[in-house]
Amino acid sequence: MRGSVRREVVIAAGADDAWRLVGRPELLHTWFPGVVDCRVEGDRRTVTLATGLTFDETILTNDPLQRRFQYRISGGLFAEHLASLDVVALGEHRCLVTYATDADPATLAIVLGGAMGGALDELRRQLEGAAAPAASGAAAPTPRAATPAAPGGDR
């Protein structure tokens, strides 16, 4: 079954400023939480996630005039995938960024949608220069050392 998800964010920054990040596929890991590395060769991008999973992607559109970026994830569990990022100017210092994904199986569309929402939150945080609280429930935790009184790890 196929699923379609869209997330969007309004950012108090110019569309050109947003596009300077969105339109550079090699910078994805700098604003997409959970992506730790990305390598671009021609129209191919390999994205590495924090869990070690990788996505093999094909860049389909990178249009600075429309400010539209599209890519397709192939292989793995994906029978079908298409993602579209659009940056729309709402004035000189305000823009709308939409991030849409169509995927089969639908479950992956929903999972990607959650991550895309986190990415848009981070994009806004970076562009607005404020440490806006994440609405995703994720956080940057600090590991705590095992205490002598607590049994550690797996048995």
Added chain:
Amino acid sequence: MGRKILFVTTDQQRYDTLGCNGGQLSRTPVIDGLAADGIRYERAVPQSVVCMPSRSTIVTGQHPSSHGVWMNGVALPVDAPSVAAVLQRAGYRTALVGKPHFQPFLDPFGRFVENGLAGDGAPTVTSPWFDGTSGPHRGFEHLEFATHVPAGPLHWARWMTSTHPEAVAGFYPVLDSELEVNAEGGGATGAPQVRDNPVPRELYHTDWVADRTIAWLDALDAGDDWFCWMSFPDPHHPWDPPVGEMGRVDWRDVPLPAGYVERRAERERILDAKPRHWRLWYDGALVSNYEAPTRWVPATLTADQVREVNARNAVEVELIDEALGRVLAAVAARGWSDDLDVIFTTDHGELQGDFGLLFKGPYHVDGLMRLPLVWRPAPSAGGAPAVVTRPVGLVDLAPTFCGIAGLPAEPWMEGAALPPDDAAADADPGRSGSVFTEWDSELLGVDVHLRSVTRDGWVCTAYRRGTVHDGSEGELYDLTDDPLQRVNRWGDPAAAGVRADLMDELAAHARSHPPRSPRLPVEAPV
């Protein structure tokens, strides 16, 4: 030295699966004994009938509209209020062993801290707290996690895959190759989410949760006060208990549950008198939520499949009862029994054959809404055994834990401490006699929204406008005269007064509990 708290939850367990509640199938002498010595609640109601919102209610003491986890897949913010944090700050040692599910399990990006704990090898992490301070994650200084399958990043799964990889394939895969909830049938009858699992009992998650709880308790100092949430993943599907234990209950001998309507025409007539999503799901014409297999059509469920699911469920319940008995023995060996409070409950129920349905969803009837709840107060605290018939909610647990610890309830807690008997319930000015349950879901273009109130022997559910409902539908059941909820009296003129009163109460509750804003996003299906 104060009272210690062993808080035991199961996942998706019906009220009628315990002997003390009249159950005939599973033998539950340990829980029955706690009930005989303590307080048994006959009308405990969840504030949501799915895992993540309900578990978030337990830890925050808030309704879903307040804590914001409005459906499965929405993450409870790490800085949400937590009763465990209150207890930890008061000096309690705190642990959560077993199934957490405050954050989504489907997490390929590794975005959620609870999925990373086992890999980090640390017992907890420091997280921001609700009051602007920070401390151990959600107040738990020790976290060790398990869920239904030995796959993924949680502790039990990592232990299974690293030390007993040969046993992993015996478990039923909860999700299919397309990551949908698996509809594949198994066992003797081909029932969905059923498999004969050759795993030895000692490797199964139920015994692992008990073992790890005991290990944590054994590491405490004798003088410590502690709060331990022991959270069993069973008897939630898949129904794949160790095959070596299946001889306990022969499915062929299992009577059909009272809620199962054998005659198809009668079953469908009952469904047709309920709001339309009931029949649409039954016929396979609508999937409104992710909590049941997408490709499974309930109308295909056979009587024998209901028998087999109930048999397997009973085996899983018995294993939980025995695991709890082992933990109580370990507590006794430490000399803590007199100061030990035990609270046993679950997060929500299971349809388990009622109306010809399995699993769960937007269906506010007893199969999902009437929960087992037993509180055995510490013997040192005195108190008499009792049965409470007044409705209570899981939202009442957090203030109850505070009360046991000698702490006042926090102002953000929305429930009231569990009453020790009906007289106390009636006398408590903080207890209205009403308990509220919410459902909101949005899945691939289908949204469903329910608001229910349970009061005075009635349950009333109002449907808000969505893609399936126009906002005029509802359900009204007289729980005394119609304990199986077969007669929907929403449109019955003789019940119009009751309906109007309960609708007023729902409206008042909605006004006093506005939804969290901004709404938290859906991060994953589950």
